[in-house]
Amino acid sequence: MTARGTWKRREREVAHFFGGERTPLSGGASRHTRGDVIHPKLYVECKYRESHAVIKLWDKTKELAEKEEKTPIVVLCEKGRPGFWLLIKEEDFSKI
Numbered sequence: 001m002t003a004r005g006t007w008k009r010r011e012r013e014v015a016h017f018f019g020g021e022r023t024p025l026s027g028g029a030s031r032h033t034r035g036d037v038i039h040p041k042l043y044v045e046c047k048y049r050e051s052h053a054v055i056k057l058w059d060k061t062k063e064l065a066e067k068e069e070k071t072p073i074v075v076l077c078e079k080g081r082p083g084f085w086l087l088i089k090e091e092d093f094s095k096i
Contacts, residue, residue: 007048011036014046017090058087071095 011022020039023032037044058074065072073096074087088096 007046010048011046014044015039018042018044020044054087058089 008022015022015037018037018039020037020042023036023038032038033043035043036046054074054076058072061074062072071092072088073092076085076087
């Protein structure tokens, strides 16, 4: 499968997970949304890369969580910004 087909397939998988559908054209060319998934309540942006730095952090967290038989979640916070972001694997989503 071509690299182009790979990221499109991943966008379809993500869309299916959230009960939506992949946006047929990229970004501003679409008449539906600029996001990667058409969904009535969620704006979903997919980033397909060779690697993401935060995933390395998640891998280390997963190793520690497995030793305690727990579900790994990485919580990201930024100084001066309220709230936080959650990073979890899709297969663990229903556990929380």
